[in-house]
Amino acid sequence: MPVDFEFKDKYDIYDLISIVKVLRSPGGCPWDRKQTHSSIKKNFIEETYEVIEAINKDNPEMLKEELGDILLQVALHTEMEREKGSFDFNDVANDVVKKLVIRHPHVFGDVVAENEEEALSSWDSAKAQSKGTKSQSESMDSVPRELPALMRAQKVQQKAAKVGFDWKDSRGAFDKLDEEINELKSALAHGRKSDIEEEFGDVLFSCVNISRFLKVDSEEALTGATDKFVERFKKVEALAAQRGIDMKASSIEELDALWDEAKKIK
Secondary structure (H helix, E strand, O other): OOOOOOOOOOOOOHHHHHHHOOOOOOOOOHHHHHHHOOOOHHHHHHHHHHHHHHHHHOHHHHHHHHHHHHHHHHHHHHHHHHOOOOOOOOHHHHHHHHHHHHOHHHOOOOOOOOOOOHHHHHHHHHHHHHOOOHHHHHHHOOOOOOOOOHHHHHHHHHHHHHOOOOOOHHHHHHHHHHHHHHHHHHHHOOOHEEEEEHHHHHHHHHHHHHHHHHHOOOHHHHHHHHHHHHHHHHHHHHHHOOOOHHHHHHOOOHHHHHHHHOOOOO
């Protein structure tokens, strides 16, 4: 039996909502019908990172496609709640528009924001007021634990800094990193895995602290460092292949020499 869907040359957001209802209906797709919020939550994360990939590649066509996949995720999760009578797509749109109005008092109210910093300050103040946040620790709790660890650490540290819980300059942050590295070495000497993991975490947290003073995004910095490592490793492999060197049988000193050579190749 044909499904109730109108074929067109050009579709809009309402058609997306409609087709998701069809896919989730008894006569729709068995896979789509079976999905729950939990079963496809990782898909949402994956699609989000593919949007970031498109942005990094400065590829508008890819970005358009990946944003569509994000919209599909929003439509699917919303349809699951509509089926339960909880809310629908219009409710989602309504809430986000209201939130944007409330959190932009410098646009829709009497607050004045002459630059980006003042605009962000206005946003943060309106957000805290709307959420009823009374303490900075409550603000920290609002940072999702599910965020990438470096990103979450940086956001939490920024919130602590807003109430003065911060070093005066980068020197204090660097000293703290040295202290944490020594504590990690001590934990390694004692050999307790739980202590080693805890102290290693403190080292990473301290590195993120330094990134704030350097005005560097820790997540982006580590991504760049990993990219650089991969590219240099490819050059090491190429050099080894050219010279008939078996990397698995080579000493770390021999491989390190190839690495130093690869660093000089542009």
